[in-house]
Amino acid sequence: MAHRNQNRPPGNHPNKKDSAEEIEADKMGRTRAPLTAVVNNASTSNTDGTESNTIEFTKEDIEALLNEKMKRGMASLDHKKKMDQMVDLIKRLKICVRWCFNENEKLHSEVEFAVKKCCDTEIEMYNKTEELSDTISNMRNTISSLEEINVKEKSEKLVAIEDNMKLQQCNSSLQSDLKSANEAYRRLDMEKTIIVESLNATRDLNKELQDRLKSLKDSHSEAIKHKEMLAKEITCLREELKKLMDDRDRLQGQLNAVMLEREKYIKFKYETYSKLDKLASKTEALENTCSSQKEKITLLEKKLCDERKKLEMADLSALKTREMFEEKKNIIRELQDQLADKEFQVVEGEKLRKKLHNTILELKGNIRVFCRVRPLLREDRSETNMVVSYPTSIEMLGRGIELGQNAGQKHLFTFDKVFNHDASQHDVFTEISQLVQSALDGYKVCIFAYGQTGSGKTYTMVGRPDAPDLKGMIPLSLEQIFQTSQSLNDQGWNYKMQVSVLEIYNETIKDLLSNRSSGFDQTRAENSVHGKQYSIRHDKNGNTHVLDLTIVDVCSAAEISSLLEKAAQIRSMGRTQMNEQSSRSHFVVTLRICGINENTEQQVQGVLNLIDLAGSERLSRSGATGDRLKEAQAINQSLSCLSNVIFALAKKEDHVPFRDSKLTHLLQPSLEGDSKTLMFVNISQDQSSIDESLCSLRFAARVNAVKLGSQTVRPKHTQGA
Ligand code: ADP
Ligand code: MG
Numbered sequence: 001m002a003h004r005n006q007n008r009p010p011g012n013h014p015n016k017k018d019s020a021e022e023i024e025a026d027k028m029g030r031t032r033a034p035l036t037a038v039v040n041n042a043s044t045s046n047t048d049g050t051e052s053n054t055i056e057f058t059k060e061d062i063e064a065l066l067n068e069k070m071k072r073g074m075a076s077l078d079h080k081k082k083m084d085q086m087v088d089l090i091k092r093l094k095i096c097v098r099w100c101f102n103e104n105e106k107l108h109s110e111v112e113f114a115v116k117k118c119c120d121t122e123i124e125m126y127n128k129t130e131e132l133s134d135t136i137s138n139m140r141n142t143i144s145s146l147e148e149i150n151v152k153e154k155s156e157k158l159v160a161i162e163d164n165m166k167l168q169q170c171n172s173s174l175q176s177d178l179k180s181a182n183e184a185y186r187r188l189d190m191e192k193t194i195i196v197e198s199l200n201a202t203r204d205l206n207k208e209l210q211d212r213l214k215s216l217k218d219s220h221s222e223a224i225k226h227k228e229m230l231a232k233e234i235t236c237l238r239e240e241l242k243k244l245m246d247d248r249d250r251l252q253g254q255l256n257a258v259m260l261e262r263e264k265y266i267k268f269k270y271e272t273y274s275k276l277d278k279l280a281s282k283t284e285a286l287e288n289t290c291s292s293q294k295e296k297i298t299l300l301e302k303k304l305c306d307e308r309k310k311l312e313m314a315d316l317s318a319l320k321t322r323e324m325f326e327e328k329k330n331i332i333r334e335l336q337d338q339l340a341d342k343e344f345q346v347v348e349g350e351k352l353r354k355k356l357h358n359t360i361l362e363l364k365g366n367i368r369v370f371c372r373v374r375p376l377l378r379e380d381r382s383e384t385n386m387v388v389s390y391p392t393s394i395e396m397l398g399r400g401i402e403l404g405q406n407a408g409q410k411h412l413f414t415f416d417k418v419f420n421h422d423a424s425q426h427d428v429f430t431e432i433s434q435l436v437q438s439a440l441d442g443y444k445v446c447i448f449a450y451g452q453t454g455s456g457k458t459y460t461m462v463g464r465p466d467a468p469d470l471k472g473m474i475p476l477s478l479e480q481i482f483q484t485s486q487s488l489n490d491q492g493w494n495y496k497m498q499v500s501v502l503e504i505y506n507e508t509i510k511d512l513l514s515n516r517s518s519g520f521d522q523t524r525a526e527n528s529v530h531g532k533q534y535s536i537r538h539d540k541n542g543n544t545h546v547l548d549l550t551i552v553d554v555c556s557a558a559e560i561s562s563l564l565e566k567a568a569q570i571r572s573m574g575r576t577q578m579n580e581q582s583s584r585s586h587f588v589v590t591l592r593i594c595g596i597n598e599n600t601e602q603q604v605q606g607v608l609n610l611i612d613l614a615g616s617e618r619l620s621r622s623g624a625t626g627d628r629l630k631e632a633q634a635i636n637q638s639l640s641c642l643s644n645v646i647f648a649l650a651k652k653e654d655h656v657p658f659r660d661s662k663l664t665h666l667l668q669p670s671l672e673g674d675s676k677t678l679m680f681v682n683i684s685q686d687q688s689s690i691d692e693s694l695c696s697l698r699f700a701a702r703v704n705a706v707k708l709g710s711q712t713v714r715p716k717h718t719q720g721a
Contacts (some may be wrong), residue, residue: 057099062240065089065096066247079265086258090251097244104237111230118223125216132209139202146195153188347600350491354441367646367677368416368435369704371401371697372428374456374684375421387693388685390420403683403694413697415704421685425463429476435678436477439593440484440495442604444542444675446611446667447473450639450700451682452692453615460680461587461612465568473680474589474610475564479557481591481608492599498592499560500551501567502534504662505585505614506634509534512567512587513550536662542669543592543605551592564589584631586638586663587612609670611663613639616699617692638663643699645671650706679703 057065373388391400391412401418404410417431432447439445449457463472471479478499485495501512511534537545554560571587593606614635641661648656649671658668671677681700683693 055095055099057096062096062100065092066244079262083258083262083265086255090255093244093248093251097241097248100237100241100244104234104241107230107234107237111227111234114223115227118220118227121216122220125213128209129213132206135202136206139199142195143199146192149188150192153185346491366674367650367679367703367706369679369681369700370417370419370428370431371413371415371681371683371700372419372423372456372460373401373421374454374459374682376686387687387690388420388683390418401697403690403697411694411697413701415681415700425460425470425472425476428460429473429480432473432477432678433480435676436480436608437484438676439591439606439608440481440488440595440604442593442595442606444607444609444670444673446609446670446675446677447477447680448609448611448613448678449473449680449682450613450616451680451696452617452684452689455615455682455684455689455693455696457612457615457680457682458587460682461610462564462568465565474612475557475561477608477610478560478564478589478591481593482557482560485593485595488595492597494596494598496594497554498551498594499554499563500546500549500590500592501563502546502549502588502590503571503585504588504638504666506631507638507662509536509546509549509662509666510585511548511550512570513552513563536665538669541605542673544590544607544666544669546666560591584614584635586614588663588666607670609667611667613663616696618695637661642667643703646677646703646706 387403389402391397391402393400396412396414399416399418400412400414402410402412419428419431435445435447447461449461451457459470459472461472461474463475464470481497485493485497488495499513503510503512533547534549535547537547539545552559552563554563567589589610591608591610593604593608595604595606596602616635616639617632618636638661641657641664644657644660645664656672658664658671664671669675679700681696683689683696685693
């Protein structure tokens with residue numbers, strides 16, 4: 001049960017038992033206590049258990065409660081605390097509001113009760129006042145009647161006195177009367193005293209009643225005032241209540257907002273927590289990274305320091321390097337100048353080389369003779385007697401050849417080179433490669449193979465097309481020309497090559513690259529039909545032109561080999577038709593080389609003639625008749641013409657019979673002047689061919705003794721001729 005507050009207003013106490021006493025106390029003019037409420041913590045023992053009934057509030061408490069929010073700097077607190085505080089405040093506000101409600105109701109009932117009590121007291125007072133007024137009027141009436149009586153009695157007294165006088169006589173008589181009258185008077189006086197006393201009492205009562213009425217009126221007015229005050233307080237309280245309700249609504253709204261915010265906050269909190277977790281792990285990782293980065297940074301700073309030092313050093317060295325660079329630049333400039341000089345020297349050197357090469361070749365002889373001995377073939381194996389031997393003296397080694405049987409006469413010959421039966425195609429080519437090079441240098445070069453049929457001329461010049469290792473001088477020379485021309489590209493040389501392939505049979509030219517070419521009979525027929533005479537012309541520049549001859553521009557050795565294949569095919573077709581007559585014709589491959597050097601504006605025009613001559617065997621040996629005789633005569637004619645030309649050239653005769661045969665006519669520019677000629681003399685080493693071999697070697701020895709060009713006949717060691 002709540003303890004009663006000493007300052008509590010009279011209507012505030014729930015226990016009505018005391019109200020009468022209080023009213024009485026009020027009646028006694030006790031001053032009202034100010035409207036205050038104190039939170040009594042001890043009141044929690046209230047039986048209904050509600051907090052509103054257990055806590056009492058003072059005005060200051062409420063004000064403190066209302067002002068509480070403003071007092072605290074909530075903004076600085078975190079959300080959770082804020083929330084808790086808000087909830088606590090709301091809780092307390094709710095308690096306060098509930099308490100206010102209860103108090104209000106109590107006040108209402110107390111005010112009503114007080115008003116009712118006041119009304120009752122008023123009515124009672126009225127009744128009592130009326131009673132008292134009646135009593136007073138009665139008293140007044142009594143007094144007036146008593147006064148009247150008094151007056152009467154006074155008059156009566158006077159009368160009595162008069163009477164006394166009169167009666168004095170009758171005093172005695174009347175003494176008794178007087179006595180009785182005195183007694184009556186005494187009685188009356190007593191009565192009067194009593195009446196006066198009662199009047200006084202009545203007056204006191206009246207006064208008292210008046211006072212009471214006054215006090216009642218005062219208390220009534222006070223009660224009215226109190227009522228008004230209460231009413232004011234009620235209005236105030238209502239306003240406060242309204243305010244509180246507004247506040248409550250506002251707070252409720254705020255609470256809702258706060259709740260929403262709280263939900264959001266909780267959501268946010270959970271998100272934040274998860275983020276926080278992630279962030280924590282990230283932070284950890286970052287911290288790790290940070291620490292490692294810090295280490296790295298310190299390392300890098302150290303490095304930076306070092307690098308700066310290095311940079312300074314490098315700057316210094318860069319300065320030096322720049323100086324060096326300038327020096328080097330100057331050196332490079334000098335070197336470039338030197339290079340230009342050297343390049344010029346190279347060009348000059350190249351010119352010199354050509355000149356020297358030419359001189360060497362000239363010294364070697366502008367016409368040279370190589371002898372090649374064919375090994376014994378399977379069909380020759382029956383022959384036991386070897387007719388060929390090679391002198392081993394230092395002077396003769398590789399240059400000498402001895403022909404003759406052991407018993408018989410021996411013939412020794414020396415040539416520029418003698419290839420025994422073991423010499424490979426490659427060995428042979430090595431010796432002629434420099435001569436081939438001369439064609440690229442702009443000379444006219446002529447290489448031909450001379451010898452009896454079957455001595456290996458075709459083998460030497462063409463080789464075996466089926467075996468790459470057995471390629472003859474023609475394909476090997478052409479390949480070298482292409483290879484060298486390509487390597488000379490670096491020096492600024494650009495070469496244009498043209499090839500033509502022909503055959504001379506019975507003083508008739510056959511174009512072996514013509515698409516129409518076939519047999520000689522056909523060729524002749526075609527020549528007459530198409531008017532193709534293949535007439536030979538030489539211009540003043542020493543260039544040979546064979547009219548109507550197919551000339552093919554070639555860019556690679558592969559193209560040439562395919563052209564040679566084609567020519568060989570056409571030639572072999574002819575051979576079949578002409579019954580192994582290929583050895584009856586001269587096979588001429590001509591490569592025209594035109595070189596231009598873009599750098600030096602030099603220009604060269606070289607010609608390389610590669611000729612597989614017809615068999616040189618004598619008519620007596622072949623025993624030919626008819627067409628074969630004619631063929632043999634034509635061959636002999638052209639071969640003797642060739643030797644005539646060579647000897648005429650050697651003797652520097654005014655007239656050189658070039659035009660006596662198609663072959664010499666064709667080769668004229670390649671035999672004159674500073675042109676270079678190489679003759680292979682092919683011989684067989686079998687005994688049966690000894691005579692023909694001897695003839696060939698004798699002819700070759702004569703040729704070998706000849707020096708073409710500006711020089712005269714060089715004395716050469718020739719024996720057995
Ligand atoms: P030619 O053309 O002078 O009539 P060939 O070149 O046709 O003679 O040669 C006749 C035969 O001898 C061919 O079968 C050829 O292969 C062979 N022959 C020629 N010279 C050699 C050599 N140096 N080594 C191997 N075989 C050769
Ligand atoms: Mg041949």
